[in-house]
Amino acid sequence: MRWRHAVFACLILALASISAAAEEAGVSVSDAWVRETPPGMAMTAGYMVLQNKTSQRQVLVAARSSGFQSVMIHRSITKQGMTGMEHSPQVELLPHASLPFAPGGYHLMLLNPKRSLRAGDRVEIQLEFRSGLVLPVAYEVRK
C-alpha cells in the first residue's frame, strides 16, 4: 500500500514541476492568426499578441515552421512618408507586458507556404526565445 502512496507522491511532484516549468517559461500567445494567401501569392503574414508573464524581459529571436520555406520577424515601418518592411532580428518583451504583432507593425513574414492556406486551416509555428524557451503556437488562417 505504501509504495502506491510513494508513486502517487512522485506523480504529484512531477506534475508540479511541469507546471512550475510552464510558469517559468511564462510567455503566452493569444489571438494567433495567419492571413489567407491571395491566389498566386507565395507570401503572407502572421499575427498574435505576446504576453510576458515573468518579471524578466524575454527576447523573441526566431520563428520556424515546417509549413513554410522561411519565417522571418518583420516590422512595417514608415520613413519619410513611405511604408516598408524591415527585418527585426529580435523583439524584446518587457516584464509583465504584452506586445501585439498586428497589421502595420510587427508581423511574422511567411514565405512560400508548402500548401495554399485557406480560412479555417491551422498552421503551427515555433517561437524561439533567447532563454531557450520554444513555444509551439497554432495559428488560425483567416481571410
Place this chain on the structure above:
Amino acid sequence: MTAVVLAAIFAGTWLAAVYRENGSQAVFLPDRVMTLFPAPKPLAAFAFTDQENRVFDLSRLKGKWSFLFFGYTHCPDICPTTLATLARARENIAKSAAGAKDVQFVFISVDPNRDTAGKLGQYVAYFDATFLGVTGGNAQLGNLAGQLGAAYQVEVKPGVENYPVYHTSAVFLVDPQARYIAVFAPPLDAEEISRRFEVLRQLEGRKAA
C-alpha cells in the same frame, strides 16, 4: 438640406455643417482620418495599363469617384490589410442609398517588374471583384505619384526574389472631375472612410446641382 445636416450629425463630430439661407455651405473640420482640400487639384494626363491590358488614363477617372492606393502584390502586411479595408468600405458604400455605381477602387502597383496584368487581376479580384489593378512604367508611376504627393521606392536587386519596396500607405480620393480632392491617412478604418465619403459625395452632389 435637413438630410445633409442629419447625415453630418450621424457621421460624427468631424463635420461642421453650417447652412445659410442664401445658400448652403459646409465646413469639414480638420480630421485625423481624412484631409479634404478646399480647392481640389485637377490631375494632368498619365498613362497606365489595367489588369485586362486596357489603357488606364486620365479619362478613366472622369465621371467616377476614385479611391487610389499605391502598393505591390509581394507585400504581406500593409497591402492586403489596406485592400481588405477598402473592400469593406466599398461594401458599406454599396449599401448606402446612393450606392457604389459611381465609385471605383484602383490599386496602383509600383512594382511593374513583378506585377504583370494577369497577376494584378488575380490579386485585386481576391479582395473585391470590382477592384481595378493598374501599373505602368517608372516615368508614369512617378508622374501620378508626384501629382498626388505620394512617394515610392523599389530596390530591385539582381538575383534577389524579395527585394524591398517602400510606398505611401495613404489612400487618395479623386472626384468625378478627375480632381484630387481628399486623402485618407493610415491607420485606415472601413467605417470611418465610407461615412466620410458618403457625406462628401452628398455635399459635392449638391454643389454640382
